[in-house]
Amino acid sequence: MDLMLVYTLLVAGVDRWQQPKGYSSTALRQVLFYYALFLAIDWVSASFAFLLEKKEHWRLLWWLFLQRFCYRQVMYYVMSRAWLLPLEGHQSAGVSWIRKATVESTAVRLRIH
Numbered sequence: 001m002d003l004m005l006v007y008t009l010l011v012a013g014v015d016r017w018q019q020p021k022g023y024s025s026t027a028l029r030q031v032l033f034y035y036a037l038f039l040a041i042d043w044v045s046a047s048f049a050f051l052l053e054k055k056e057h058w059r060l061l062w063w064l065f066l067q068r069f070c071y072r073q074v075m076y077y078v079m080s081r082a083w084l085l086p087l088e089g090h091q092s093a094g095v096s097w098i099r100k101a102t103v104e105s106t107a108v109r110l111r112i113h
Contacts, residue, residue, distance in 0.1 A: 043061075
């Protein structure tokens, strides 16, 4: 949804810039409507989750909008880095692959006496 919104905003901006008299904002309005609907459904489902959790503080629910806009963008960045680094040949930080030859063969471990 986020990518569709950004794409539509860019296309609408270019269309309006290139053809100011023939510009129609119908596609932009449709995408904004569906994006708002997406956020509303997300909020309603989160409200239902809060309803199921009896001791949860309802004031935390209002942070959902900020979380959806900020946290999701950070996760897009993390996801793209996680995909691009191995493709470039880099190893992820904190991962070390040292062979120690400490694993026994399954035939030796499963020997019946």
